[in-house]
Amino acid sequence: MLLVAACGKSPxxxxxxxFSHQAQADVKEYVVGIHPLHSPQRLMETYGPxxxxxxxxxxxxxxxxxxSRNYEEFDKKLYSGRFDFAMPNSYQTVxxxxxxxxxxxxxxxDGNFRGIILVRKDSxxxxxxxxxxxxxxxxxxxxxxxxxxxQYYLHTHGIDVNRDIENLYVGSxxxxxxxxxxxxxxxxxTWPLPWxxxxxxxxxxxxxxxxxxxxxxLPNNGWVVRQDVPPALASQFATALFGLNDSAQGRKMLARLxxxxxxxxxxxxxxxxxxxxxxxxxxxxxxxx
Numbered sequence: 010m011l012l013v014a015a016c017g018k019s020p021x022x023x024x025x026x027x028f029s030h031q032a033q034a035d036v037k038e039y040v041v042g043i044h045p046l047h048s049p050q051r052l053m054e055t056y057g058p059x060x061x062x063x064x065x066x067x068x069x070x071x072x073x074x075x076x077s078r079n080y081e082e083f084d085k086k087l088y089s090g091r092f093d094f095a096m097p098n099s100y101q102t103v104x105x106x107x108x109x110x111x112x113x114x115x116x117x118x119d120g121n122f123r124g125i126i127l128v129r130k131d132s133x134x135x136x137x138x139x140x141x142x143x144x145x146x147x148x149x150x151x152x153x154x155x156x157x158x159x160q161y162y163l164h165t166h167g168i169d170v171n172r173d174i175e176n177l178y179v180g181s182x183x184x185x186x187x188x189x190x191x192x193x194x195x196x197x198x199t200w201p202l203p204w205x206x207x208x209x210x211x212x213x214x215x216x217x218x219x220x221x222x223x224x225x226x227l228p229n230n231g232w233v234v235r236q237d238v239p240p241a242l243a244s245q246f247a248t249a250l251f252g253l254n255d256s257a258q259g260r261k262m263l264a265r266l267x268x269x270x271x272x273x274x275x276x277x278x279x280x281x282x283x284x285x286x287x288x289x290x291x292x293x294x295x296x297x298x
Contacts, residue, residue: 042091112232148198
């Protein structure tokens with residue numbers, strides 16, 4: 010059974026897992042981390058069944074899904090080697106290679122890995138230049154599709170993101186959307202998957218917003234495994250993950266994300282991301298790479 014993470018009561022407390030029951034003594038446990046593309050609760054609801062499905066295909070192992078409250082917390086866990094398997098965003102995927110991980114897969118549908126910039130329909134914002142002097146919300150400085158790519162888009166359309174606007178890093182994709190909806194920011198950046206989810210679950214609120222601009226695309230979120238995880242296990246995990254779209258049950262789980270598939274990848278898949286980071290770091294703001 011999946012072990013579900015519970016929110017700490019203190020805002021400074023890290024997310025710690027609580028257990029539905031203890032894994033059997035003869036079962037090896039592996040920790041799986043998903044970067045905070047949704048709230049921890051929603052991550053558990055969407056990725057928990059996928060890990061249960063994979064676990065059922067591999068005898069003698071237990072996969073514990075561990076959510077992180079924000080990007081900073083996830084980064085610390087990933088770069089310290091806490092996770093055995095992880096699905097970082099593309100930027101975190103590149104950095105994880107310096108911390109003992111290798112790429113074995115990724116999300117499909119690269120056409121969805123782009124930044125989008127939302128505004129209220131009644132905002133009067135028509136051109137990028139209308140954002141000068143205003144606030145723009147993003148999930149976190151290390152969010153590639155939802156922060157860096159929108160910032161680079163603004164840069165290439167005449168906005169000095171370090172001087173012309175006030176950048177608000179609000180902690181999550183949902184918070185970025187809600188800051189625009191509530192008028193706390195003139196615009197908010199996210200990427201298509203959280204926006205599609207929000208639109209499906211809150212159609213009346215989503216109807217008050219519009220996607221004003223969108224960026225080009227890059228390779229989607231990666232799947233990485235720590236180098237010391239047995240290769241045979243990593244291969245079994247990958248086979249089950251990539252086979253989700255071969256069954257009705259698996260396709261139903263993928264539709265909740267929503268994506269069409271997970272697919273094989275390697276470290277070389279993310280060369281375009283490394284190139285993008287070089288350009289971004291020179292022209293917009295320095296980032297680790």
